[in-house]
Amino acid sequence: MSEIKKFMFVNRKAPYGTIYALESLEVVLITAAFDQDVSLVFLDDGVFQLKKGQQTKGIEIKNFSPTYRALEGYDVEKLYVMKESMEARGLTEDDLLVPVTVLTGAEMGALMDEQDVVLSF
Amino acid sequence: MLHIVNKSPLENSSLESCLNVATSGDVLLIEDAVYAATTGNGFEPKLLAAMGKVKVYVLQPDLDARGMGDRLVAGVTSVDYSGFVDLTTTNNTCQSWL
Amino acid sequence: MKFGIVVNEGPYQHQSSDSAYLFAKAAIAKGHEVWRVFFYHDGVNNSSALTEPPQDDRHIVNRWSKLAEEHNVDLVVCVAAALRRGIKDENLAKGFRISGLGQLVEAGTKTDRLVTFGD
Numbered sequence: 001m002s003e004i005k006k007f008m009f010v011n012r013k014a015p016y017g018t019i020y021a022l023e024s025l026e027v028v029l030i031t032a033a034f035d036q037d038v039s040l041v042f043l044d045d046g047v048f049q050l051k052k053g054q055q056t057k058g059i060e061i062k063n064f065s066p067t068y069r070a071l072e073g074y075d076v077e078k079l080y081v082m083k084e085s086m087e088a089r090g091l092t093e094d095d096l097l098v099p100v101t102v103l104t105g106a107e108m109g110a111l112m113d114e115q116d117v118v119l120s121f
Numbered sequence: 122m123l124h125i126v127n128k129s130p131l132e133n134s135s136l137e138s139c140l141n142v143a144t145s146g147d148v149l150l151i152e153d154a155v156y157a158a159t160t161g162n163g164f165e166p167k168l169l170a171a172m173g174k175v176k177v178y179v180l181q182p183d184l185d186a187r188g189m190g191d192r193l194v195a196g197v198t199s200v201d202y203s204g205f206v207d208l209t210t211t212n213n214t215c216q217s218w219l
Numbered sequence: 220m221k222f223g224i225v226v227n228e229g230p231y232q233h234q235s236s237d238s239a240y241l242f243a244k245a246a247i248a249k250g251h252e253v254w255r256v257f258f259y260h261d262g263v264n265n266s267s268a269l270t271e272p273p274q275d276d277r278h279i280v281n282r283w284s285k286l287a288e289e290h291n292v293d294l295v296v297c298v299a300a301a302l303r304r305g306i307k308d309e310n311l312a313k314g315f316r317i318s319g320l321g322q323l324v325e326a327g328t329k330t331d332r333l334v335t336f337g338d
Contacts, residue, residue: 003328010216023260023300030320044138109142113122117327118216119335121227121260152234202245209332210220217335
């Protein structure tokens with residue numbers, strides 16, 4: 001695949017309640033494997049996907065949060081979190097599994113405008 | 122870019138998030154999001170405020186299906202599916218606020 | 220223009236498959252090409268050949284099959300999502316094929332516009 005496009009994945013849903021977060025992550029990994037320019041943004045409840053300390057044993061669903069830590073190995077390093085969403089959920093950057101860039105809503109909007117393909121699940 | 126929203130703003134925050142993030146461009150309301158563009162709904166003031174920076178469209182077949190075809194907020198442009206397709210071509214990218 | 224479409228929800232439960240279909244039909248009517256429709260998440264259920272809606276209702280699965288046949292639309296069902304939900308080649312409706320997520324990435328790189336329909 002020769003064409004390289006800017007792919008943005010918009011994550012707005014919390015993990016486990018629905019499968020969207022996990023299946024979105026699967027697409028992210030494949031897109032990176034196809035050498036595309038990948039960005040991930042987390043806003044609204046999507047920020048909860050990155051919360052440290054997820055313990056899923058009691059709900060018998062696989063804990064996929066370690067995968068966010070592995071993204072770096074796939075050269076996926078552009079992770080953005082929306083400031084307003086994080087604050088509205090009582091979270092700070094210290095609560096997150098991975099280093100992220102925090103953006104305001106307006107900055108997030110500008111970043112979206114620069115993309116070739118925007119996928120949200 | 123084109124922002125596509127499909128949830129009622131009275132039940133879900135996706136339209137509000139979209140309007141907070143979108144600095145310009147077009148916003149198309151489809152499926153249950155069409156209720157946002159009907160007169161007297163609780164979200165109307167926020168929609169009107171956003172109409173200064175984005176242009177708002179509504180998918181008329183979804184509005185008609187819900188019996189709300191006669192109460193469109195002034196300033197919102199109604200389109201059919203053909204107009205929906207046009208919006209995706211006149212904008213360089215589109216995002217669905219799922 | 221060349222379009223890719225993503226459908227993330229199953230038939231009947233949610234309007235997304237209907238919206239996607241009507242969008243695809245309108246795009247084709249305007250002379251655009253709908254190159255591929257990618258079915259993901261519960262969207263894979265749109266491909267079940269076992270689907271039997273009541274007589275007076277639209278047949279969402281057959282409608283996609285017909286569109287694929289008449290307009291050469293590539294209907295791709297994600298293999299990982301399909302296996303999770305019991306969709307296999309044995310019960311796959313006409314015009315659909317099961318393949319990997321790379322086909323979704325390709326729908327992004329090889330088309331002019333990618334439009335997603337979901338919940």
